[in-house]
Amino acid sequence: MKIDRRNFFRVVGVTGATMTLGKEIFAEPKNANEPEPYGILFDSFLCGGCQTCEYTCAEIHNLPEPVDAPEIGVTRKINETRRTVVNAYETSEGEVDVKRQCMHCNEPACVSACLTQAMFKTKEGPVIWREDKCMGCRYCMISCPFDIPKFEYNSPNPKITKCDMCYDRIQEGKIPACVETCPAEALLFGKRSDLIKEANKRVHEFPDWYVDDIYGDNEAGGTGLLYLAQVPFEDIGFNTGIQKSSFPELSKGFLYSVPFVFVLWPTLLLGIHEATKNNHIKNAEEDE
Amino acid sequence: MNNMGSYAISKDNDGKSIWKFLRAEFKPKGKFFTPFNIISLPVILVGFVIIIIRFWKGIGAVTNLTQEVPWGLWIGFDVVTGVAFAGGAYVITFMVYILNMRKYHSIVRVTVLNGFLAYVFYAGALLLDLGRPWNVVNPIIGNSFGTSSVLFLVAWHFLLYMIAQLIEFSPAIAEWLGARRARKILSGMTLAAVIFGITLSTLHQSGLGALYLMAKGKIYPLWYSEFIPVLFFVSSIFAGLSMVIFEGSISHKVFFNQISEKNHKAQNNIIHGLSKICGGTLFAYFFLQVLVFVHGKHWDLLNTPLGYWYLTEMIGFVFLPMMLFVYSYRRKNILAIKIASIITIIGVIINRLNITVIGFRWDAAVHYYPSWMEIVVTLAVIFTEIWIFRWVINRMPVLRDSPAWAKDVK
Secondary structure, X not given: OOOOHHHHHHHHHHHOOOHHHOOEXXXXXXXXXOOOOEEEEEEOOOOOOOOHHHHHHHHXXXXXXXXXXXXXXXXXXXXXXXXXEEEEEEEOOEEEEEEEOOOOEOOOHHHHHOOOOOEEEOOOOOEEEOOOOOOOOOHHHHHOOOOOOEEOOOOOOOOEEOOOOOHXXXXXXXXXXXXXXXXXXXXXEEEHHHHHHHHHHHHHHOOOOOOOOOEOOOHHHOEOEEEEOOOOHXXXXXXXXXXXXXXXXXXXXXXXXXXXHHHHHHHHHHHHHHHOOOHHHHHHHHHO | OOOOXXXXXXXXXXXXXXXXXXXXXXXXXXXXXXXXXXXXXXXXXHHHHHHHHHHHHOHHHOOOXXXXXXXXXXXXXXXXXXXXXOOHHHHHHHHHHHOOOHHHHHHHHHHHHHHHHHHHHHHHHHHHHOOOHHHOOOOOOOOOOOOOOHHHHHHXXXXXXXXXXXXXXXXXXXXHHOOHHHHHHHXXXXXXXXXXXXXXXXXXXXXXXXXXXXXXXXXXXXXXXXXXXXXXXXXXXXXXXXXXXXHHXXXXXXXXXXXXXXXXXXXXXXXXXXXXXHXXXXXXXXXXXXXXXXXXXXXXXXXXHHHHHHHXXXXXXXXXXXXXXXXXXXXXXXXXXXXXXXXXXXXXXXXXXXXXXXXXXXXXXXXXXXXXXXXXXXXXXXXXXXHHHHXXXXXXXXXXXXXXXXXXXX
């Protein structure tokens, strides 16, 4: 069965199911003391590639307007002047548009890489960059498995740029600008666990239209950005080989060994020093 | 003697005041138009100009760094490779002060000086690469401790290790200034500084490798494994010692008149002893690399251009120098040892660059190649370091024997 976007909405309207949620879902937090992080669900089935998100993002962050449009065969990349892009892919299901930006990992590699806490995972969920702390070492860029943080190479006062999920707006009780302006309702903002429930619901109610997979559910240990698509994710530019456990886990073993070395080494070295104190007399004899 | 300080200094330096002494010492010594000076001075000057441009226009104005490859030659070579070669200092101090192998005592000072200057200059080169160097104090003081970061650990260890090395070297400065009391106090701190220094070195030599643990998927799989920290640590031993052999051979020619007859004779014996350690650690390293490779199950990747390059590194620059070290140790062939150390040095450079630059984002659309300006700045850093090294050697008792007064107080 071939279905286009218009038909899909019709079906939804008929079944009266899920799409009446609007642009955000708020559930009562299970535990008010432990706020659950927010996330964004992107549904490539609904995205028409209109770039409204790109224009909105550029506008509210004082960045230049996009000069190019999604084009099949061209992978547009985020860079220091644009924090989100929409790319078009030719797939078995026709053209599929995908919006990319920072994934806002649950356990971000960039945050654990940062030696000054400039990269910071807020309790609300967004991963933000703090100008007054950053020393510009770019280790966050080395570590990020999604290649998200960008650096202003041509500035004497360079910044690291990336999507911050409109953290300012979230603090004011608003939702991210791209979610608010998306005319296709392809973006949904809410508590991460609610978004996963919603994504599963869509997959189960419309199994013909979605692959049964949520990208970001446990990629890199789980991300704040969650993706639904009508084709396998490797067909639309996603790295599906990415490890399912968190990236900071990779250097934890090393970091845990540090205190042990700090205690054991000096003791050991001092012991050897004492034990070999008189060796030089023997060595001197041998050298003669 | 009881009221130390300037009194002692003025007394030890033919009654001249400390300021006159220092002023005389800061004047250049020896011929000016040597081949080294003629080559290095223009490079240093051009490098200086490039550094000004870098701070004026931004890093992008002088480097070829990309958004995919944010660390290039300045980190991959200056810092990661340079620090491996500075590893000689902790290995030699381990042998002399911990294992009490007195045979190597005569090269401790020059090795520690080399190590110290390497850290000062390579950490200095790091400042050039920082986009926002005015915030460099954030991980050291203030409330911005990113304690979960390997780089945080490495930064602290660099700083502390530089202090430890300065303490290890400080008796030579005290002897130069004729400060007897200070020398006595500082010498007393040597063992503590050595133990602290070796501990720090173990952690940050491996830590430099651990920096790349999170770059899983970005480094060509033949060079990425969870054992990078161990491999970095083991290779820093023979990297450091090969540098000691190489640098020692040059110093013994250039600073011929500084070195006593006895130490000249001892030099070949020292090189011979070090070759055994180099051969042994290279064997351990080769064995580890084979284990890592078998464990990694990347047989298919060997039959690719980067796979051939990997094999070249492992066979030509690990296995071959290992065999050469073993052979030349048995035959007591000093020349062959020196050749093996040069091959090892090249091999370590190749290995570090493979992980940090060549194999890093090998799949990126735009490949990173260092710009000529990055190379000139790197050379300028190395040349400036050599200038300072030479300045110190010509003044302080590093290669030459300590003054008589320092000898009786052992």
